[in-house]
Amino acid sequence: MAQASSPDPRSPLRALLRRMPKAELHLHIEGSLEPELIFRLAARNGVTLPYASVDALRAAYAFTDLQSFLDLYYAGASVLLQEQDFFDMAWAYFERAAADNVVRAELFFDPQTHTERGVPIEAVIGGLADACARAHAEFGIESALILCFLRHLSEDEAFATLEAALPHRAHFIGVGLDSSERGHPPEKFARVFARAGELGLHRVAHAGEEGPAAYIETALDLLQVQRIDHGVRCTESPALVQRLARTRVPLTVCPLSNVRLCVYPDLAAHPLPALLDAGLCVTINSDDPAYFGGYVVQNYLELFDAHPALTVQHARQLAANSFEASFASASRKACWLRELDAVVARMTA
Ligand code: ADE
Ligand code: ZN
Secondary structure, three states: OOOOOOOOOOHHHHHHHHHOOEEEEEEEHHHHOOHHHHHHHHHHHOOOOOOOOHHHHHHOOOOOOHHHHHHHHHHHHOOOOOHHHHHHHHHHHHHHHHHOOEEEEEEEEOHHHHHOOOOOHHHHHHHHHHHHHHHHHHHOOEEEEEEEEEOOOOHHHHHHHHHHHHHHHHHOOEEEEEOOOOOOOHHHHHHHHHHHHHOOOEEEEEEOOOOOHHHHHHHHHHOOOOEEEEOHHHHHOHHHHHHHHHHOOOEEEOHHHHHHOOOOOOHHHOOHHHHHHOOOOEEEOOEOHHHHOOOHHHHHHHHHHHOOOOOHHHHHHHHHHHHHHOOOOHHHHHHHHHHHHHHHHHHHO
16 A cells, blocks of 8 residues: 655745745845846847847856856846836736745845946836835835945946936935955945935945955945845854844845855855854845745745754744844834734744
């Protein structure tokens, strides 16, 4: 007689990871462009792609480091020309986010990737802001936009981008710093981040993804950032790990991204569980989900699969951290924490 297979003891935990409300705080909206949408927008806009098919494009997603990814990421973004394209891209993300029970999303966007191709900044921000409004109306997802400066460009270009965006100030809550990290330390952008602070904008920066732990310290000290994006290389400095634990400056960590970009050989080697146990406010995010093999729940699931010591309490703490680390109001955070605890109680009863 065929043996009935025994139930997977981890499946209640996997269900909780899917079902629990969570915030996503490190998501490049241009990195959510799936190959199918890239091809659809290319056809709509008359853009010729150097790939014959969706499969051929996807087959090129074999990255060796951050730069090898960025080269493809900027090529993919070249199909975005009209306001409607930015709306469609963000709407596709929100549909995925809703399925993952994301209740708050803070989206990075890279205006310089588009304005340098002649796309008006109002088309970029207008399309994204419309999708954010519709996501709230249809899914109840609260969202906000964070304008990122490309760190391989100059600080003067970052200043010009900030100025150009100011007429749309109501549609973004902060500034960030992304693109090629090595050789472009945070201090290169100290003055423009100071200006953003004067304008009342939140400040975040990628640091310690490929760059050294020292970049995390200079992002904190010279850019006065409120969160560090990635930050995983803090593990190279015990004093910095202690500082991050004490201050609870959040790290928005992206496990699948770190493996796809060869920061770690596999998820079993990823330091997130150790950082969580050390008391840091680490969060789980998807970075560029169309390129790295999954959206936010996939990041939770694969990380938990690779670390059998992670429990329901770790899952709850990660979701709670995502709310603590968000730029939402204290009352919204309290409300999501109550929802989280209700879901945890119901699913573990
Ligand atoms: N832009 C999009 N994804 C990025 C990443 N992981 N690091 C730096 N810049 C990025
Ligand atoms: Zn990123």
